[in-house]
Amino acid sequence: MKISATLALLFASLFLFFSQPVAAQSGAVNDFALEDLDGNTHRLSQYLEKGPVYISFWAMWCQPCLHKMRLLTPLHKKYAEQGFTLLAINTDDPNSLSRVRSYISAQRYDFPVLLDPDERVFEQFNGRSLPFAVMVDTNGRVVQTDVGFLPGDEVKIGEKIEELLNPAAE
Numbered sequence: 001m002k003i004s005a006t007l008a009l010l011f012a013s014l015f016l017f018f019s020q021p022v023a024a025q026s027g028a029v030n031d032f033a034l035e036d037l038d039g040n041t042h043r044l045s046q047y048l049e050k051g052p053v054y055i056s057f058w059a060m061w062c063q064p065c066l067h068k069m070r071l072l073t074p075l076h077k078k079y080a081e082q083g084f085t086l087l088a089i090n091t092d093d094p095n096s097l098s099r100v101r102s103y104i105s106a107q108r109y110d111f112p113v114l115l116d117p118d119e120r121v122f123e124q125f126n127g128r129s130l131p132f133a134v135m136v137d138t139n140g141r142v143v144q145t146d147v148g149f150l151p152g153d154e155v156k157i158g159e160k161i162e163e164l165l166n167p168a169a170e
Helices: 002-018 044-048 063-082 094-107 120-124 153-165
Strands: 033-036 041-043 053-058 085-090 113-115 132-136 142-147
Touching: 041 044, 044 053, 044 085, 053 063, 063 085, 063 094, 063 153, 094 113, 132 153, 142 153
Parallel strands: 053 085, 085 113
Antiparallel strands: 033 041, 033 113, 053 132, 132 142
């Protein structure tokens, strides 16, 4: 047991060390529909009507993902009223649903959490490893792709949100 915990910690540390910086990518995304923790269906397009959407893929086993969601929560709170949506998409298998539900409840996250257990949407965005995220502008174009996560990346993400919400400020 100690060996697997040590290996998991080593893997997480190496992942953080070798995580790629924020990169830009362009191209229109296809609308998708996923269920939330209560079985309600959500479409990407319903959020894009309000403003930019940061889609963050995560899993319960991914410690950098859990850390990232904690650091992105203030951005959600700061920009939600201006139309920004932090959309957290969980990629765990259906057997982990109760753990996902209790984790989200315990953290008191109030942003949308959707389920992608077959990783269909994750693969649609060419996701390869977690944490993985894309920023989509209101025109449905991917304007930023994030692979990995390091403390401080939330500042760059916040700057991109502000740029998308206030295009005249450029």
